[in-house]
Amino acid sequence: MDRHHQAGHLPTRFIADAMLGRLARWLRILGYDTAYEKAITDELLIERALREDRWLLTRDRCLTLRKLLRGRHTLIASDVVEGQLRQLHRDLKIDLDINRQRDYRCADCNVVLISISPEVAVPFIPPFVAQQYQTFLQCPQCCKVFWPGTHWEHLLTRLTAIRAER
Numbered sequence: 001m002d003r004h005h006q007a008g009h010l011p012t013r014f015i016a017d018a019m020l021g022r023l024a025r026w027l028r029i030l031g032y033d034t035a036y037e038k039a040i041t042d043e044l045l046i047e048r049a050l051r052e053d054r055w056l057l058t059r060d061r062c063l064t065l066r067k068l069l070r071g072r073h074t075l076i077a078s079d080v081v082e083g084q085l086r087q088l089h090r091d092l093k094i095d096l097d098i099n100r101q102r103d104y105r106c107a108d109c110n111v112v113l114i115s116i117s118p119e120v121a122v123p124f125i126p127p128f129v130a131q132q133y134q135t136f137l138q139c140p141q142c143c144k145v146f147w148p149g150t151h152w153e154h155l156l157t158r159l160t161a162i163r164a165e166r
């Protein structure tokens with residue numbers, strides 16, 4: 001856990017409010033532990049942020065005025081995920097690169113993906129993928145399998161574009 005704190009006290013664990021589902025998925029892909037529930041009351045959202053020591057990401061200005069949070073939040077300005085990621089990159093030094101410093105997380109489950117052998121991956125993937133790749137990651141919760149393919153390239157391209165627009 002502490003290898004995540006190299007950059008001083010900048011937050012690396014998050015909880016996103018109900019309006020920030022897409023941002024939560026991106027943060028997970030980038031390796032950041034990000035809690036998200038589609039339906040949660042403000043009270044429970046704050047309670048979970050405090051209990052699990054998570055930095056609150058919200059579009060709701062009133063929420064950020066809650067004293068309990070003691071300033072541990074970021075008010076997200078943009079409606080679009082690219083702008084939201086750029087803001088977090090600027091304000092919290094979120095790393096917009098997919099690299100091995102952090103574990104990959106499942107965008108759906110927020111669970112760290114584990115490396116699996118091609119043999120283990122085969123039942124979960126199309127045959128042409130099995131022939132083409134040697135590296136596979138699996139979510140231990142939903143069993144979805146990931147590999148460095150076109151989807152992966154697409155993610156990298158979008159992140160590169162976001163970084164270039166700072």
Ligand SMILES: [Zn+2]
Nearest residue numbers: 106109139142
């Ligand atoms: Zn999953």
